[in-house]
Amino acid sequence: MDAFIKAISYYLPQQELSNQQLAALFPEWGVEKIANKIGVETRHIAAEDEFASDMAIAAAKKLFAEYSIAPAYIDFILYCTQSPDYFLPTTACILQDKLGIPTKAGALDFNLGCSGYVYGLALAKGLIAAGIAKNILLITSETYSKFIHKNDKGNRTIFGDAAAATLISTDGFASIGEFVLGTDGTGAENLMVKQGAIRHPAKVRVTSEDSEEQAGEHLYMNGPEIFSFTSNAVPGLVEETLLKNEVLKSDIGQFIFHQANSYMLGHLRKKLHIAEDSFYINMGKFANTVSSTIPIALAEALKEKQHDAGTQWLLAGFGVGYSWGATVITFN
Known part of the structure; x- marks a missing residue:
């Protein structure tokens, strides 16, 4: 059975960190240098009391609202993060409860970074091909900013926080190869x-x-x-x-x-x-x-x-x- 991308939404934290703010903290790095070298003008940073699961929930709820998707439609959750709320339990289990997804849905976390979305698509396609699930909610959410030292100007210029939610299903706007x-x-x-x-x-x-x-x-x-x-x-x-x-x-x-x-x-x-x-x-x-x-x-x-x-x-x-x-x- 073929697998398709059916819907995508994303969430950005409210707080922003601009190049101007970084240049004020690190005068040796001007605004133009940051923009030219990194290609970033601003980045969104999770609030002190905002965590990857909070952003994951926000992204999923946005997906549900934008595409008129009922939580009951979801029969599997794949959650990709390297900044989980806890060692255990699995955050995907918490997301199932917070999002009102049926208890008959499967749910798992996987720890991958920059390749995580592609790996998530591969896992989702495999679940559909095996007949295990038909409507999979793939969520990526990361708060790398919480790992970065306040004086690490290199990483502070590069990374931002965000979450995205994708619905992979047996139909959609694009087939996955x-x-x-x-x-x-x-x-x-x-x-x-x-x-x-x-x-x-x-x-x-x-x-x-x-x-x-x-x-x-x-x-x-x-x-x-x-x-x-x-x-x-x-x-x-x-x-x-x-x-x-x-x-x-x-x-x-x-x-x-x-x-x-x-x-x-x-x-x-x-x-x-x-x-x-x-x-x-x-x-x-x-x-x-x-x-x-x-x-x-x-x-x-x-x-x-x-x-x-x-x-x-x-x-x-x-x-x-x-x-x-x-x-x-x-x-x-």
Whole structure:
């Protein structure tokens, strides 16, 4: 049985952090430098008492309202986050209750970052193909801002908080094609929050080039290594995905990649020889929202870009883990 994307909505926290505010905190980084290097004008930041599950609920309720979807329609919840409210219980179980979804629905969390949306689509397609579920609510929600050290100007400029809700069903506006997925755990320590789980419950010390020495409870990112991984992995990912879906690069109307930062996206576009008008970038108002960048970009591109029946778009996520994944969607 085929799987389709049927609806997408997203939620942004009310609080914003602008380039002007960051430039005031870090005078050595001017507004233009931040905008040119990162490609972000402002980013939304979760309130102190606002958590990933709160944003997930807001995104799902927005989806229900915008598309007149009853909670009873949902028979499975997939929840992607790396900032869960608790070690246990599973946050997806809490979401089932808070959203009024029937108790006969399945629900699970999965921990993935920048590739999480593509992996979620793959899981949803598998559930539908196996006859386990017909209407799956895929939610991505992340509050990376709560991991970032206050003096880490690099990561504070890059990341924002957001949640997105997608309905994957047996019908919809675009069919989900074949997937290419990959993993390389040798790069795990290059993007990590080291403290807080069972292996390192106590404070450990790490040093980041982008901030003062900080406790391991904060986000550490080795930017050069992440860039090198992305530059090496993504071109092959795209070529293999095109091959697996039996399409040519020229057949793809829009390439929608994880919105990491504008410099990296520009590098990938040139390396892959993709025309600017076929390579969608919209992170200026949102920043890097981790697993929510692709659904937010997809929702915005649906408003801006032509997508007649038969039009095909390629979605690709890559990052923390390392992990990567891509697929092609085809509009009805």
